[in-house]
Amino acid sequence: MKHTFSVQVENKFGVLARIAGLFAARGFNIESLAVSPTNDPSVSNMTIVVNAPDERILEQIKKQLNKLVDTIKVQDLTGENFIDRELVLVKVAVNPKTRPQILEIAQTLEAKIDEAATKDLTLEVVGDQNKIHTLLELLKPFEIKEIVRTGRIAMSRH
Amino acid sequence: MKHTFSVQVENKFGVLARIAGLFAARGFNIESLAVSPTNDPSVSNMTIVVNAPDERILEQIKKQLNKLVDTIKVQDLTGENFIDRELVLVKVAVNPKTRPQILEIAQTLEAKIDEAATKDLTLEVVGDQNKIHTLLELLKPFEIKEIVRTGRIAMSRH
Numbered sequence: 001m002k003h004t005f006s007v008q009v010e011n012k013f014g015v016l017a018r019i020a021g022l023f024a025a026r027g028f029n030i031e032s033l034a035v036s037p038t039n040d041p042s043v044s045n046m047t048i049v050v051n052a053p054d055e056r057i058l059e060q061i062k063k064q065l066n067k068l069v070d071t072i073k074v075q076d077l078t079g080e081n082f083i084d085r086e087l088v089l090v091k092v093a094v095n096p097k098t099r100p101q102i103l104e105i106a107q108t109l110e111a112k113i114d115e116a117a118t119k120d121l122t123l124e125v126v127g128d129q130n131k132i133h134t135l136l137e138l139l140k141p142f143e144i145k146e147i148v149r150t151g152r153i154a155m156s157r158h
Numbered sequence: 159m160k161h162t163f164s165v166q167v168e169n170k171f172g173v174l175a176r177i178a179g180l181f182a183a184r185g186f187n188i189e190s191l192a193v194s195p196t197n198d199p200s201v202s203n204m205t206i207v208v209n210a211p212d213e214r215i216l217e218q219i220k221k222q223l224n225k226l227v228d229t230i231k232v233q234d235l236t237g238e239n240f241i242d243r244e245l246v247l248v249k250v251a252v253n254p255k256t257r258p259q260i261l262e263i264a265q266t267l268e269a270k271i272d273e274a275a276t277k278d279l280t281l282e283v284v285g286d287q288n289k290i291h292t293l294l295e296l297l298k299p300f301e302i303k304e305i306v307r308t309g310r311i312a313m314s315r316h
Contacts, residue, residue: 006306011187012187013181013182013185013186013187013188014182016178016182016188016191017175017178017179017181017182020174020175020178021175021179023171023175024171024172024174024175027171028171029169029170029171030171030174030193031194031195032192032193032194032195033174033191033192033193033194034190034191034192034193034307034308034309035188035190035191035192035309036189036190036191036244036307036308036309037189037190037307038305038307039294039302039305045305045306045307047306083247083272083273083280085245085247085272085282086194086245086308087243087244087245087284087308087311089241089243089311089313091313114241114243115241115315122241122313124243124284126245126282126284136197144197146313147196147197147203148164148203148205148311148312148313149192149194149195149196149203149311150192150194150244150245150308150309150311151192151193151194151308153245153247153306153307153308154306155247155249155280155304155306157273
């Protein structure tokens with residue numbers, strides 16, 4: 001099952017390495033992770049998405065996350081009511097035949113065209129996991145030259 | 159000086175911990191990092207922003223990044239022509255007096271209102287570093303209840 005964590009940590013070097021190490025030591029692959037500063041320069045926020053095949057081990061990781069001296073707060077948002085968003089930049093090859101098809105997908109998903117060249121278009125898409133999934137499905141028949149994703153960020157609605 | 163790296167790695171557990179460890183071992187604080195899957199399930203993409211007080215040590219880190227067995231490609235986008243984007247969710251406290259002021263900021267920056275409650279508004283903003291900087295400056299007079307950022311993602315324009 002996929003879990004989404006929101007973790008506040010001290011903004012110090014080594015913290016990210018320690019947290020990534022906690023998951024790695026137990027064989028958990030981090031599907032996506034986004035870490036960046038908050039409005040308090042001493043605090044960073046991480047959103048971590050992991051696929052947890054073993055819930056028991058995940059509980060251990062949560063406990064250890066809470067015990068880290070640099071951890072301020074750990075929230076497991078899974079099952080809670082939260083806003084989830086991701087930003088994706090995707091460069092798609094186009095020709096005179098596929099260009100209108102890609103533009104139609106962009107319009108459907110309210111994507112911005114960040115860059116238009118003769119042979120490719122770069123779309124900027126923001127959405128929840130469903131919308132990003134739809135984007136990737138709709139683009140499957142086309143040639144994706146490059147894709148860069150932020151990974152999920154999340155904020156509790158309460 | 160701020161450096162932006164785009165790094166393609168094998169999508170395996172432990173890779174993120176090793177890369178974060180490379181920077182941490184040399185006392186480099188990662189300002190932001192975003193890692194997520196690509197359209198090839200065996201490959202992940204990372205965008206890493208670091209403030210490098212010592213360019214010489216950064217060169218060493220780049221070499222070591224390139225030597226890691228799980229690294230596929232390292233690009234230092236600094237000084238290159240690239241698209242940079244970040245997604246920010248920010249929950250701002252509002253009252254009858256400040257609500258129209260926040261809405262004006264949202265309109266100026268083409269922000270979406272993701273959630274509107276009686277006492278707060280949650281804005282969704284996408285932009286380059288200048289725009290995100292402007293957002294944070296404009297919000298300074300107001301009470302930010304929560305902020306979650308993806309960190310920068312970047313794609314070379316070539």
